[in-house]
Amino acid sequence: MDLYEQACVNDSKKGLEVAIRIGFPVMIKASEGGGGKGIRKSTSRDDFENLFRQVQMEVRGSPIFLMKYADSCRHLEVQILADQSGQAISLFGRDCSIQRRHQKIIEEAPAVIAPSEVLEKMEKAAVRLAKMVGYVRLV
Structure with a gap:
């Protein structure tokens, strides 16, 4: 069983067990959700x-995962470009913290809120992940 399958829950009972284990508050997220x-x-x-x-009703059929809710934090992302030959690069980090109802309103790039060492580690991890899963396209 891969990590993705282990992280997903199929029903509310199993989800509640996970939520109790990691502690409330938690975010319940559909893997195929967005916006x-x-x-x-x-x-x-x-x-x-x-x-x-x-x-479950909003994004029917989507795997659902849970994560500990992080209060007073920033939403930082890394823009990745990857091709069919297995090459991947980081274009930049961005700060997507300005949101309304969990939907990004403003994406600020480059991200300047975090120390450059943190952003560099994020970019390297994102590139490794893209290569590891064979990701192809602009993310």
């Missing part, structure tokens, strides 16, 4: 199952 769809913040076991079902 603010298929993402909910659960603050307790009381609201978890209802929010999990909402995510």
Whole structure:
């Protein structure tokens, strides 16, 4: 079983077990979601199952994963370009922290909020990941 399959949950009961293990609050995210769809913040076991079902209904058939909610943080991303021959490069890091309802409103590049060493590590990790999974295209 690969890491992706291990990270995904198929039903709210299993999801609740994971949420309790990692601790609330958690983000419930549809792997195939985007644009603010298929993402909910659960603050307790009381609201978890209802929010999990909402995510399932919004992005039907999508694998769902959970992650610990990170408060007071920045949303930093790395822009990757990869081709069919296995080459991949990082174009730049960007700060996507300005959001409304979990949807990015402004993407600021280059990202200047983090130390350059952190961005360099992020870029190297993103390039390694793109090569490892055989990713092809602009991400």
